[in-house]
Amino acid sequence: MPRSSSTSIQQTNLTTFAGYSVTVLSSATDIQRLRPSVIRAIAQDDVLFDPEFFLGSLAEGWIPRVVALHDGDELAGIMYAKERILAGHRLGIVYADLSFGGAPVGDIIRRRDTFQIAVETLLESPGISGMRLRVRRGSPELEAVREIAASRRFDVHYSRIKDHAVLALPESYEQLLQRFGSTTRRNFRYYRRRFEAAGHTYEESLSMDELSSAASYLESRCTTPCNSESTERMLRMVAAANRPLMVGLRHKNGEWLSVIGGVYRHGAGLLLLQLNNDLNFPRDSLSVVLRGYLVESLIRQGMKEVIIWAGTAPPLSRYATLIPTLGIYLDRTDYKWRLVRGIVSGFGPWLPKRFRKDVQWVAPFS
Numbered sequence: 001m002p003r004s005s006s007t008s009i010q011q012t013n014l015t016t017f018a019g020y021s022v023t024v025l026s027s028a029t030d031i032q033r034l035r036p037s038v039i040r041a042i043a044q045d046d047v048l049f050d051p052e053f054f055l056g057s058l059a060e061g062w063i064p065r066v067v068a069l070h071d072g073d074e075l076a077g078i079m080y081a082k083e084r085i086l087a088g089h090r091l092g093i094v095y096a097d098l099s100f101g102g103a104p105v106g107d108i109i110r111r112r113d114t115f116q117i118a119v120e121t122l123l124e125s126p127g128i129s130g131m132r133l134r135v136r137r138g139s140p141e142l143e144a145v146r147e148i149a150a151s152r153r154f155d156v157h158y159s160r161i162k163d164h165a166v167l168a169l170p171e172s173y174e175q176l177l178q179r180f181g182s183t184t185r186r187n188f189r190y191y192r193r194r195f196e197a198a199g200h201t202y203e204e205s206l207s208m209d210e211l212s213s214a215a216s217y218l219e220s221r222c223t224t225p226c227n228s229e230s231t232e233r234m235l236r237m238v239a240a241a242n243r244p245l246m247v248g249l250r251h252k253n254g255e256w257l258s259v260i261g262g263v264y265r266h267g268a269g270l271l272l273l274q275l276n277n278d279l280n281f282p283r284d285s286l287s288v289v290l291r292g293y294l295v296e297s298l299i300r301q302g303m304k305e306v307i308i309w310a311g312t313a314p315p316l317s318r319y320a321t322l323i324p325t326l327g328i329y330l331d332r333t334d335y336k337w338r339l340v341r342g343i344v345s346g347f348g349p350w351l352p353k354r355f356r357k358d359v360q361w362v363a364p365f366s
Contacts (some may be wrong), residue, residue, distance in 0.1 A: 056236030077114025
């Protein structure tokens with residue numbers, strides 16, 4: 001339910017708990033200026049907390065709402081969040097995904113405190129009625145949400161989320177195959193042998209231009225419909241990384257058959273995008289072939305896990321573990337907003353399918 005016809009958001013500065021200076025940023029330029037502070041504050045370089053990666057992840061219909069907390073000149077905490085815009089109007093709902101944990105700045109107590117300050121700052125901002133969060137079970141961020149909910153100033157709703165998946169990697173590729181069931185193990189071996197016997201090749205190191213070109217070529221050749229805007233968003237995220245992960249399969253005639261785009265984290269490869277020419281090669285299990293090559297390469301590099309953004313289908317879904325995540329609706333308690341959420345919750349399931357995704361940001365369906 002639109003809050004305002006304006007999508008502009010003012011930068012806000014205030015001083016709160018323990019002397020932290022809190023800033024809410026919506027300008028890409030201001031957010032990019034945080035990068036040196038983020039790199040300095042986070043011990044292990046992690047692309048998921050790079051401001052450029054966050055900005056690349058923004059889809060149409062969202063505007064950034066990044067909360068930075070400083071203790072003097074040092075960054076004490078940061079939360080990457082975004083506000084939903086619908087038809088040019090603010091919904092008054094802010095979303096933050098902490099499935100991979102909050103920014104590792106300081107110890108666990110500081111993480112909990114700074115996250116709590118960031119959430120409360122946004123919820124008390126003009127025009128904001130609620131937040132939609134994803135946090136890991138057992139995390140300091142979940143502790144903070146429970147403290148906020150216990151204040152009785154906000155309504156809270158929890159739900160389990162099944163999204164990002166993690167495949168643990170052993171010491172060798174053969175050991176991984178032995179973990180699989182007999183049919184999966186056979187398929188990984190059979191389709192790769194057939195691929196190689198046909199004279200096709202695995203490309204282990206693509207350039208960004210090659211990945212973009214291949215993605216553009218393969219979009220119309222996927223049996224599962226592709227969303228061009230989503231593909232472009234994932235490519236921006238890959239391009240923002242210091243260590244991008246880009247691999248592919250080529251037909252012996254040079255045609256692209258399949259590509260994967262992702263990024264490297266500490267000890268892990270994160271897969272963001274995979275496109276396969278299943279339309280013309282429906283019986284070649286291109287996804288299995290490329291993932292087999294990639295996983296073998298990651299094991300060789302000493303990586304301990306593969307993270308698959310937004311989860312995976314069989315066969316790997318049988319052997320991957322979902323990141324234990326809770327979805328949280330956190331809302332202000334004013335009467336009008338409660339009434340709107342109650343109406344949406346009751347009537348949402350009866351709306352045309354094309355409207356449900358946007359409306360469900362307001363309230364979960366009953």
